[in-house]
Amino acid sequence: MSSTDDRLKVTTGITRLCAVPGLAGPGRLGLVTNHTCVLPDLRPTAPALMEAGVNLTALFGPEHGLYGTAQAGGSEPAEVDPATGLPVYDTYMCDGERLDKVLVDSGVDALVYDLQDVGARFYTYVWTMFDLMVSAARTGVRFVVADRPNPLGGLVSEGPLLDPAYASFVGRAPVPIRHGLTCGELAWCLNRSAVAEVAGRQVDLTVIKAVGWRREMDAEATGLPWIAPSPNMPTYATAVVYPGTCLFEGTNVSEGRGTTQPFEIVGAPYIDARFTPELAELGLPGVHFRDLRFVPAFGEHAGRPLRGVQLHVTDREAFTPVRTAVAMLGTLRRLYPGDFGWSGEFIDHLWGSDRLRRAIDAGEDPLPLCEPPAPPGRWAGDDVLLYP
Known part of the structure; x- marks a missing residue:
C-alpha cells in the first residue's frame, strides 16, 4: 500500500482532459462513458468536459447503460441525456457494420473512452473499447483513451491467454483472465494485433495517461472514489x-x-x-x-x-x-x-x-492450468507498459 502523500498524486486521464481540452485533439468528440466516470470531486465527466470547453457532441453507453441501471446482459435504451442534452448511443452487443453505422450516424471525429474497468478479461467494458476501436479504424474516427488505474494494480497477471476459437463478448482476443494492464495499455496491445487483424488497419490511437499511478498501487492506494461500475460490483x-x-x-x-x-x-x-x-x-x-x-x-x-x-x-x-x-x-x-x-x-x-472444464471432468488437478503466460507487459510486449 502507498502512503497518504501518494494518494494526492494520481490524476486520471479525464481529469487532465478537463484541465487541457486540447489533449483529445480537434473536431467533434463522442464520449464512451457511464455513471462511473466522475472527477475526484464526483462531478460527472460529460458536463464537466463541456464546461471546460471540450466540443462534446454525443455519448456512448456500454453494458448496464449510461446510468448503470441494467443488470448483466442488459443496457438502457438510446435517448437524450438530460444533464447535457446530448444524444446517447447504446453500444452493448453492437459490433461490425452495425456499430460502424452508429459511429457514422453520430457524426463524431473522435471517440474518448473513459470507463472504470475492474482488471478482468471477462468484464465487458474493455471489449466495448475494442469493438469501438475496430469500428473507428474502419470509419476513420480517431480513438482517445482517457486512462484510469487498474484497480487490482499492475504487477500481477493470472490465468491463460484466451484461445481465439473461444472468442466472445467476454473475451475477444488473447488476453489473460487477470491482465494487469490499464485500459490505455490494453488499447496499445490490442491496436497492434487484434484491431489491426479485424479492421485491416490500426486505429489512430491516443492515450491520455493517469499521472502519478504506479504499478504497485491498487484502487485504495490511489485515493480515487470507488463508484460501483455495475450493479453486481458494489465494492x-x-x-x-x-x-x-x-x-x-x-x-x-x-x-x-x-x-x-x-x-x-x-x-x-x-x-x-x-x-x-x-x-x-x-x-x-x-x-x-x-x-x-x-x-x-x-x-x-x-x-x-x-x-x-x-x-x-x-x-x-x-x-x-x-x-x-x-x-x-x-x-x-x-x-x-x-x-x-x-x-x-x-x-x-x-x-x-475448454481445458479447465475437461480437466475437472476428468478428475485431473486443474491448478497447473492457472499458470499465467507471463508478468503484465511480457505477454503483451514490454513496450505497451505506460507506467513504471
Missing part, C-alpha cells in the same frame, strides 16, 4: 475476488447475484458441511472461507435456500483469485460429482478454452 472487495469467482457463472452454483455480496459468496442446494473444511485444508494463500447460508433474490437458484462459503481475503498481495476459484471448482466436482455441473459451454468462454 472494491468485490473486484478483488471477481477475476476468480466470476467463473462460477459457468456452473450450476450461485455466484451470489441477488444478494448484497455478489462474487464474495458462492453456494448451491447440494453443498453441505464438508465444503468449508475441505477448502480450508487446501491452504490457499491470503483467504479464509466461512460457511454460510443464503437465499438469492434473483439469478441462479433464486428464492432457494443455499449453503456455501464466503471468501474473506486476508492478504490481497498473497491472494490469487483465479487459482483460488479453480481450486474451489475442483473441490466441488470431487465432493459432489452427481450434483455439480456446468452451465452449457459458457465456462469455456470465461476460461478462454
Whole structure:
C-alpha cells in the first residue's frame, strides 16, 4: 500500500482532459462513458468536459447503460441525456457494420473512452473499447483513451491467454483472465494485433495517461472514489475476488447475484458441511472461507435456500483469485460429482478454452492450468507498459 502523500498524486486521464481540452485533439468528440466516470470531486465527466470547453457532441453507453441501471446482459435504451442534452448511443452487443453505422450516424471525429474497468478479461467494458476501436479504424474516427488505474494494480497477471476459437463478448482476443494492464495499455496491445487483424488497419490511437499511478498501487492506494461500475460490483472487495469467482457463472452454483455480496459468496442446494473444511485444508494463500447460508433474490437458484462459503481475503498481495476459484471448482466436482455441473459451454468462454472444464471432468488437478503466460507487459510486449 502507498502512503497518504501518494494518494494526492494520481490524476486520471479525464481529469487532465478537463484541465487541457486540447489533449483529445480537434473536431467533434463522442464520449464512451457511464455513471462511473466522475472527477475526484464526483462531478460527472460529460458536463464537466463541456464546461471546460471540450466540443462534446454525443455519448456512448456500454453494458448496464449510461446510468448503470441494467443488470448483466442488459443496457438502457438510446435517448437524450438530460444533464447535457446530448444524444446517447447504446453500444452493448453492437459490433461490425452495425456499430460502424452508429459511429457514422453520430457524426463524431473522435471517440474518448473513459470507463472504470475492474482488471478482468471477462468484464465487458474493455471489449466495448475494442469493438469501438475496430469500428473507428474502419470509419476513420480517431480513438482517445482517457486512462484510469487498474484497480487490482499492475504487477500481477493470472490465468491463460484466451484461445481465439473461444472468442466472445467476454473475451475477444488473447488476453489473460487477470491482465494487469490499464485500459490505455490494453488499447496499445490490442491496436497492434487484434484491431489491426479485424479492421485491416490500426486505429489512430491516443492515450491520455493517469499521472502519478504506479504499478504497485491498487484502487485504495490511489485515493480515487470507488463508484460501483455495475450493479453486481458494489465494492472494491468485490473486484478483488471477481477475476476468480466470476467463473462460477459457468456452473450450476450461485455466484451470489441477488444478494448484497455478489462474487464474495458462492453456494448451491447440494453443498453441505464438508465444503468449508475441505477448502480450508487446501491452504490457499491470503483467504479464509466461512460457511454460510443464503437465499438469492434473483439469478441462479433464486428464492432457494443455499449453503456455501464466503471468501474473506486476508492478504490481497498473497491472494490469487483465479487459482483460488479453480481450486474451489475442483473441490466441488470431487465432493459432489452427481450434483455439480456446468452451465452449457459458457465456462469455456470465461476460461478462454475448454481445458479447465475437461480437466475437472476428468478428475485431473486443474491448478497447473492457472499458470499465467507471463508478468503484465511480457505477454503483451514490454513496450505497451505506460507506467513504471
